[in-house]
Amino acid sequence: MLAPSRQFSVGRPIVTRTHLFYGLSLLLGVVLWELVARQFSGFILAPPIAVLTLLGQLTLSLELPALLGRSLLHMTVGFVLATVVAIPVGLAMGRSRVVFELLDPLVNAFYAVPIVAFVPFLIVWFGLYLEARIALVFLMCVFDMILVVSTGARDVGANLIDVGRAFGAGSWQTTRLVLVPASLPFLFAALRIGVIRAVNGMITAELFFAAVNLGAFMKGASGRFDSAALLAALVALCLFGLMLQEALKWLEARLLPWHIRARP
Amino acid sequence: MARGAAAALAYPSSTVMSLWARYGLRAAGILAVLVIWELVGRRLGDALLAPPSAVLAEFPDLFADGEMLPALAGSLRQMMIGYLLALAIGIPLGVAMGRSRLIDVVVHPWASMFIVMSAAALVPLFLVVFGRGLVFRSALVLMATVWYVTLTVYQGARGLPPQFLDVARAFGASRLKTFRAVILPALYPYLLIAARLGLIHALRAMVVAEMFVLVGFGGLISEAGNELSMAPLLALIVILMAVSLAAGAALTALGRWSAPWYESRMAPSE
Numbered sequence: 088m089l090a091p092s093r094q095f096s097v098g099r100p101i102v103t104r105t106h107l108f109y110g111l112s113l114l115l116g117v118v119l120w121e122l123v124a125r126q127f128s129g130f131i132l133a134p135p136i137a138v139l140t141l142l143g144q145l146t147l148s149l150e151l152p153a154l155l156g157r158s159l160l161h162m163t164v165g166f167v168l169a170t171v172v173a174i175p176v177g178l179a180m181g182r183s184r185v186v187f188e189l190l191d192p193l194v195n196a197f198y199a200v201p202i203v204a205f206v207p208f209l210i211v212w213f214g215l216y217l218e219a220r221i222a223l224v225f226l227m228c229v230f231d232m233i234l235v236v237s238t239g240a241r242d243v244g245a246n247l248i249d250v251g252r253a254f255g256a257g258s259w260q261t262t263r264l265v266l267v268p269a270s271l272p273f274l275f276a277a278l279r280i281g282v283i284r285a286v287n288g289m290i291t292a293e294l295f296f297a298a299v300n301l302g303a304f305m306k307g308a309s310g311r312f313d314s315a316a317l318l319a320a321l322v323a324l325c326l327f328g329l330m331l332q333e334a335l336k337w338l339e340a341r342l343l344p345w346h347i348r349a350r351p
Numbered sequence: 352m353a354r355g356a357a358a359a360l361a362y363p364s365s366t367v368m369s370l371w372a373r374y375g376l377r378a379a380g381i382l383a384v385l386v387i388w389e390l391v392g393r394r395l396g397d398a399l400l401a402p403p404s405a406v407l408a409e410f411p412d413l414f415a416d417g418e419m420l421p422a423l424a425g426s427l428r429q430m431m432i433g434y435l436l437a438l439a440i441g442i443p444l445g446v447a448m449g450r451s452r453l454i455d456v457v458v459h460p461w462a463s464m465f466i467v468m469s470a471a472a473l474v475p476l477f478l479v480v481f482g483r484g485l486v487f488r489s490a491l492v493l494m495a496t497v498w499y500v501t502l503t504v505y506q507g508a509r510g511l512p513p514q515f516l517d518v519a520r521a522f523g524a525s526r527l528k529t530f531r532a533v534i535l536p537a538l539y540p541y542l543l544i545a546a547r548l549g550l551i552h553a554l555r556a557m558v559v560a561e562m563f564v565l566v567g568f569g570g571l572i573s574e575a576g577n578e579l580s581m582a583p584l585l586a587l588i589v590i591l592m593a594v595s596l597a598a599g600a601a602l603t604a605l606g607r608w609s610a611p612w613y614e615s616r617m618a619p620s621e
Binding site (some may be wrong): 111188189210291313 | 368372373376377379380381383384398399456457458459460461463464467468469471472473474475476478479480551554555556557558559562569572573575576577579581584585587588591592595596599
């Protein structure tokens with residue numbers, strides 16, 4: 088985001104040379120993985136072919152989609168709750184110095200500790216099941232999202248607001264015509280970061296509370312020393328997170344065509 | 352994150368406040384939470400939410416029983432293995448990605464995949480591959496930290512002014528010399544941000560790993576949770592908070608002391 092982008096997405100073909108290189112890089116990595124896996128027993132580090140075959144089987148048998156589907160409920164509820172809290176709090180912190188100074192030490196203190204440390208606490212309050220999972224996803228998302236929103240809201244250029252004022256905009260007009268459009272890009276950034284945290288929170292909750300869904304699948308595989316199943320689950324989780332992120336990027340490009348993001 | 356650190360504060364000028372007002376507000380925020388926590392805690396009782404007074408009463412015991420401090424010191428010492436390795440790998444890798452298009456396209460897809468992976472999800476696999484010992488914990492800390500370091504440094508290296516490199520080239524500096532004498536000093540603010548961000552992720556991964564295999568400080572947290580003893584549990588979390596914040600503040604102070612000219616770019620928020 089910092090550097091001026093070298094390419095702009097206007098008129099970009101769907102498959103660029105960069106994508107081609109990315110594909111090659113993935114292939115290279117898989118070959119490397121195969122070479123490393125050959126040095127170990129298949130129990131410790133499964134070769135990519137075994138993992139991809141298993142991933143295909145699990146997907147076609149609908150076992151994996153079913154596991155992920157059952158996790159969607161707590162992930163979504165936690166993420167939505169975090170969004171509902173983080174956006175107003177972050178905006179208030181970004182626009183008001185007083186609110187910022189009041190809350191900043193607290194947000195930083197929570198950001199600094201691993202949320203997993205609160206697991207025993209959450210068990211006492213919410214038990215081992217759905218409520219506890221929702222609470223963990225919420226906590227894992229909310230502080231990261233507040234930080235992004237408040238930083239973004241603070242960076243809304245004072246000169247943009249001055250231009251509005253120079254044209255005689257009242258405070259309502261300033262909010263509607265300047266602040267909201269200028270805020271959308273970082274609100275989307277917060278959603279993108281939040282959704283990844285939500286996927287992480289989802290699987291963390293399934294492993295740390297009563298093991299269910301994909302968490303139970305992974306714990307079982309770990310007990311059997313089945314590294315192929317573990318790697319397949321990791322790849323699926325990773326793809327799932329990236330897919331959600333790409334969906335948000337797509338939505339952002341549709342809704343905010345004026346905002347050309349520097350491509351990574 | 353890096354963006355926030357580099358940007359100037361854009362509050363309306365009427366809200367510029369004195370140092371007194373700033374620290375007063377910060378203290379008021381913390382105090383308000385402590386008061387609410389105390390009142391709610393007293394109503395709900397120690398079993399549900401131990402109030403700060405009860406948590407405070409735990410501290411002498413925690414320090415006196417000779418278990419907590421060695422566990423904390425041991426955990427942090429072991430965390431340093433993964434954390435320092437992450438810096439040693441992430442910084443050169445980030446610079447290389449930022450300066451070479453080829454390395455960027457090779458590493459980037461993997462970096463963006465690994466960075467979204469949660470430390471907890473890696474635990475079952477790493478238990479199988481590395482066992483339950485120090486190697487397991489160090490590998491988890493390394494994996495959870497290195498990509499944040501790499502991508503932070505990458506952002507900085509990509510925005511490096513080309514003039515800096517032209518000067519190095521004009522003086523005939525070797526690649527190593529350019530890296531050491533030009534690129535690293537120019538990236539200083541990013542290195543500090545990477546070190547602080549990395550530390551937070553290293554600490555998170557450390558606790559995740561230890562809570563899983565029940566050793567060290569994370570093990571103590573799990574134990575306190577299993578005994579359903581709220582006050583010691585919250586005391587341990589407060590200690591962890593203090594350690595993390597103090598380490599972050601120490602890194603910032605180190606940066607200010609060693610490179611005061613970057614002050615404005617390292618100012619609050621990350």
